[in-house]
Amino acid sequence: MSNGEALLRVEDLRVEFPSEDGVVHAVDGITYEVQSGRTLGIVGESGSGKTVSSLTTLGLTRRQGARISGRIMFEGQDLLALPEEKLRAVRGNDIAMIFQDPLSSLHPLYRVGRQLTEAVRAHRAVSKAKARERAIELLGLVGIPEPARRVDEYPHEFSGGMRQRVMIAMALANEPKLLIADEPTTALDVTVQAQILALMERLQRELGMAIVIITHDLGVVAGMADEIAVMYAGRIVETASTARLFAAPEHPYTWGLLKSIPRLDGPREEDLVPIPGTPPSLIDPPSGCRFHPRCPYAQPEHARVDPPLQPVPDEPAHHVACLLEADVRRRLWAQLAAGKTPEQALAAMGTPA
């Protein structure tokens, strides 16, 4: 992580939700930053806290009774300290967000045009006619054919991909400096996914905005993100440039993610290896390293010691939170990268599991 003029800097963010079963530690002290015009990918399983951290950036977890601490610095001001009315002026204006399911995210009873114009008029004093012109222009910008006609249609008259384009158009209405995309392609067909990602990249080039893209799918961020942060159980366990993360991942959880997606450039008979177990409870998370119950390489003391997020030796921009020795990690990954299973990798190391 460079220390330049970050557009967004999240510092030690914690978000807790009191529930009947206990306090849910959804986000447990995460720090990351995004530079202007760059793309950060946040990757993790469902329940890893990636969506909650982004909703909190926009202040959308406040009314759910969340207990929030830390700082979210955006252009020099702490969004967490802003009163609701000031934060509202930031939402949809400087920071916009799109969501996973574009059908449920659009109001079913309002025309698409109205939903776009209200986004414009929430932040700009423009006439209805001008806002409508802008809505048509936006629909054209995101590649919807015949925008002047479709602006008067309802969301159910659009296909899934077209709906997500409408959501993107809405997010871009006020040319935000930062776009947060929460699983923007998860609900879409694979071919449509590629179109939406290409559209986001094109718009980023044209408008120069920064993007935070949240996904469970490393394949989605591989071609798009400059940096990737991997989240597990409310924490960031590894962060690096995209090229570095794919070439030399350091965290066993990241290894698991990489080995569980099919690759065209890997050995042909290589099996996909799922990560064993299920995501941990966020009410009563595991002691020590939170990944230790699912980690094939965990040592007994890993259940007691909580690993800090530290730079990797000789790679100051690559951080990892893992208790294994750096050279042990590198040798393990070399085995896994060659197509070995975790058991074979351990055997080759000659270390007892």
Place this chain on the structure above:
Amino acid sequence: MTRYIIRRLLWGMALLVIVCAVTFVLFRILPTGNPAVLRAGRNPQPKLIKEIEGVLGLDKPLIVQFWNYVKEVFLHFNLGYSYTNQESVRGLIAERLPATLSLTIGAAVLWIAAGLSVGIVSALRRHSLLDRAAMGTSLVLISAPEFWLGLIFLYLFASDIGHFKILPGAGSYVGITSDPWKWFTSLIMPWIVLASGSAAVFARLMRGSLTDAMREDYIRTARAKGLPEGQVVRQGVRAAINPIVTLFGLEVGVLLGGAVLIESVFNIPGIGRLAYQSIQSSNFPVIQGTVLLASMFIIVANILVDVAYAYLDPRVRYS
């Protein structure tokens, strides 16, 4: 859409014929007995009863009586003549319609305004003291029979027998044309009592419906856009109203049923009281006329609701 409405109207007609048949059969097999006997005075001669039966057409087979009745209703809009005083049922109903319309339309406005606004406030301030008080009160109002509630109101507020003599009591109704202010004040208590049950039902429905709507993804989108909270709530209300509109048609029937009791309790000369009186005197033609009118109101209300629904929800299109 036009074809849909025409089809619904034709079905409505068929339904009215069925309602006719059911009331026709029902009141003739009831033990309240033969209207000819009721009209013949004390200790009548069998010959006199026969004569009256002949005049009223009661000696003909039931199916013929029914056919004659339906023919008159649908071809000449003639609902027959009262057994007791030979007045035309159509005239009797027309005479009493203004009072009943005053009562029911006013109550419906109050029911919807109060029900929806209480529901909205409760949904937005869930588990607050206000919400608990409103939902507790609504439960009482749903459970309380209207005639009982009417008597309580009279006992508390009526200017003649009440503890706080602030509103005109039973029997104070006058037509809107003769004295609008007196018309208004005399209807305040009946409106409140008649609307209370339906308003309570709608308040609870709206609370649930809006609570669900405010959890929807599109509300999150509205907030993410930076819309002021007032506009966000409006979008929630817009979505929450749709499922409730469907129930409006059903609730109209409940309201009309309530009007019968309220008109009796508050002594309002409307169709409800007319129906009540004619049931007591086995006055079949008048009973049937009032039942048909009420059925027609309910059928029309439901057609209006379905048509309105197509406009309220763009995803619904009838063919």
